[in-house]
Structure formats: structure tokens, C-alpha cells
Amino acid sequence: MDLATFLVQCLNALQYGLLLFLVASGLTLIFGIMGVINLAHGSFYMIGAYMAYALAPAVAATLGGGFFATLAVGVVLAVALGYVLEWAFFSFLYEREHLQQVLMTYGLILVFEELRSILVGDDVHSVAPPDWLSGSIALGELMSYPVYRLFMSGVCLLLALGMWFVFTKTRLGMMIRAGASNREMVQSLGIDIKFLYRVVFAAGVALAVLAGMVAAPVSSVYPGMGNQVLIICFVVVVIGGIGSIRGALLAALLIGLVDTFGKVVFPQAAGVLVYVLMALILLWKPDGLFKA
Template identity: 85%
Template sequence: MDLATFLVQCLNAIQYGLLLFLVASGLTLIFGIMGVINLAHGSFYMIGAYMAYALAPGVQQVLGGGFFITLLVGVVLSVLLGYVLEWVFFSYLYEREHLQQVLMTYGLILVFEELRSIAVGDDVHGVTPPEWLSGSIALGDLMSYPVYRLFISAVCLGVALAMWWVLAKTRLGMRIRAGASNREMVQAMGINIRLLYRIVFAVGVALAALAGMIAAPVSSVYPGMGSSVLIICFVVVVIGGIGSIKGALVAALLVGVVDTFGKVLVPSVAGLSVYLLMAAMLLWKPEGLFKANG
């Protein structure tokens, strides 16, 4: 492997890992803070990708905007979707057994898939990135790297920094961390824990949907795309530690490196590499790399 190829694979690993972090961070927030096993989280990623495909013509016609306005509208809609879903469905699951949580969230997967089929059909669709992000950067004489993939990494890093700032430096973040540690004490202090959970869930949905929207021009938009990303995101959450944003970031980058270089160096067992990594982590540190809110 020459230097240019190695550099391209490193950039691919970082981009894939950061995209996984964007999805897994919402999952670990919901799982770690609210205690709900949300199998429908991958569907929010799929919904985001389909919003990037379906909203673009309407946004351009009505608002006169392009890709970034589409992202903004999609994020706002996904926040509203998450808020309503928590209010209507998930607010009844906090005191239920995990089996009931799994059954209901799996039912939501089936509902979302059927609604997707009715609304846009079962074909594979493509999303075109903005023209100014459609070029490539030369890496050596023969290799190049798409600018749009660098844009994905930049967006994910920006979101990661924003999440750190909110959780570590704001009163909302303090309440979220307190609610994750001792919800009864938070309620006793007069904080509306239900509203807090609703906000956390809406943010988690928005993060997954944003990941789907920015990934759509790279991966295309197709039925069932949320299922595969859900499995790998649970791997990230287990490795990083349930409820830990920092753990999700470190684990996602680690998974990105293992998966990307596994496909290049040992393609015959590349599909097992990430799960072997998870098994090794469970043997070494069953609680994950970092504790909740770490």
C-alpha cells in the first residue's frame, strides 16, 4: 500500500467513523439517559436520507434555497417528529420492561418502512451534492479524494463540538447529566424531567436524521438502509459505553478504522472484524471505554 492509498483509506475511515458517531450519539443519549432500547433509531437515519431526496425540489421551489436550506428544514422536521414520538409513544416506556420497549420500537420500524413505501416507493434514489462540493482534491499523481466527504467530516466534527459545549458548559447539559444520574432527585428539585427527556429524544432523532441527510449523496437512498446502520451503531454504543458521548466518538472512529482497513487488508474476514473488536472490548471492559456522561 503506497502513501497516497494509505492517506485515502485514513480519510475514509475518519469520515465513516464520524458519520457513525453522528448516529450513535443520539442512540447513546436515548439509551443511556432515558433507559429506552430504541430499535427504531436506524429508521430516523433512513427518514433523514429520504427527506434529503424528497424535500430538495420543494425547498428550491418554495424557499428558493439549496442543499443547506434542505438540511435546515429536515432538521427542524426531525426535531418535531422526535418530540411528538416521545410524547405519544416513548413516554409510556420508561417504567416498562426492555422486552416491551423492543417490541414497540420494532413495530415502529415496520410502520416507518410501510409509510416510506407508500410515500416514495421502493426504488433506489440518488441525491446530488451541491456543485461547489462535487469536486475532488488531488492526492499524488493518480489518487484524488471527494470534497463532499471532507464536508461530511467537518459537519460531524462541528456537531461533536457543539454537543460537548452543550453538555459540559450549559444549564441544559447540567440538567441532562443530572437526570441521567438520578432522575428522582432532579424531579424533587422542581425540574420537569418529562420535558427534559422529550428534548433529549428530539435531539437524538435530529442527529440520526442529519446523518442520513448528509450521507445520502454518498450512499444513495434505498429501502431498509436504517437496519444496517442500527446494528453497527449498537456496536459503537457498547464499545464506547452506554450514555457516553465521548465514548461514542472514540468507539466510532475505532470502528471506522477497523472496518475500512479490514476491507482493504483482509477482505475475507472484514465483515467479522468489527464484531471481534466488540467481543474483545466486552471481555476487557464490559462497561465500555467510558462511563455515562464521560
């Protein structure tokens, strides 16, 4: 493997890991803070990808906006969707058994898939990146790297920094962390824990939707795409530690490295390397790399 190929694979691993983190961070928030096993989280990623496909023409026609306007509209709709879903469904699951949570969220997967089929159809769609991000950067004489993938990595890094700031430096982050550790005490202090959980869930949905919208020009848009990303996101959450944002970031980057270089060096065993990594880390630290 020459230097240019190694550099390309490193960039691919970074981009994949950061995208995984963007999806898994919402899952670890909902799972770790609210205690709800949300199997429908992958469907939010799929919804984001289909939003990128369907909203772009409508936003351009009505608002005259481009790529960033589409992202903004999609995030606003995602926050509204998450808020309504938490109020209508998830607010009844906090004191229920995990089996009931799994059954209801699996039912939501079926509902979302059927609605997707009715509204958009079952065809595979492509989403073109904006013209100003469609170029490539030369890496050596023979290889180049797409600018849009670098843009994806930059967006994920900015969001990671934003989440770190919110959770460690703001009053909202303090209330969320307190509510995760002792819900009754937070309620006794006069904080509306129901509204707080609703905000957390809406933020988790928005992160997954945004990840799907950003990833659509790279991965294309197709039925069932959320189911694939859901499994690997649960692996990220387990490795990083349930409820830990920094753990999710480190775990996602590790998985990105193992998966990317595994496909290059050990292509026949690439499918199991991530799960071997998970097993080894859990043998070393059963609670994951970090605790919330």
C-alpha cells in the same frame, strides 16, 4: 500500499467513523439517559436520507434555498417528529420492561417502512451533492478525494464539538446529566423531567436524521438502509459505554479504522473484524471504554 492509498483509506476511515458517531450519539443519548432500547433509531437515519431526496426540490421551489436550507428544514421537521413520538409513544416506556420497549420500537420500524413504501416507493434513488462540493482534491498523481466527503467529516466534527459544549458547559447539559443519574432527585428540585426527556429524544432523532441527510449523496437512498446502520450503531454504543458521548466518538473512530482497513487488508474477514474488536474491548472493560 503506497502513501496516497494509505492517506485515502485514513480519510475514508475518519469520514465513516464520524458519520457513525453522528448516528450513534443520538442512540446513546436515548439509551443511556432515558433507559429506552430504541430499535427504530435506524429508521430515523433512513427518514433523513429520504428527506434529502424529497425535500430538495420542494425547498428550492418554495423557499428558493439550496443545500443548507434543505438541511435546516429537515432538522426542524426531525425535532418536531421526535417531540411528537416521545409524547405519543416513548413517554409510556420508561418504567416498562425492555421486552416491551423492543416490541414497540420494532413495530415503529414496520410502520416507517410501510409509510416510506407508500409515500416514496421502493426504488433506489440518488442524491446529488451541491455543485460547489462536487469536486475532488488531488492526492498524488493518480488519486483524488471527493470534497463532499471532507465536508461530511467537517460537519460531524462541528456537531461533536457542539455536543461536548452543551453537555459540559451549559445548564441544559447539567440537567440532562443529573436526570440520567437520579431522576427522582431532579424532579424534587422542580425540574420538569418529562420535558427534559422530550428534548433529549428530539435531539437524538434530529442527529440521526441529519446524518442520513448528509450521507445520502454518498450512500444513495434505498429501502431498509436504516436496519444496516442500526446494528453497527449498537456496537458503537456498547464499545463506547452506554450514555457516553466521548465513548461513542472513540468507538466510532475505532470501528471506522478497523472496518476500512479490514476491507483492504483482510477482505474475506472484514465482516467480523468489528465484532472481534467489540469482544476484545468488552473482555478488557465490560462496561465499555467510558461510563456516562
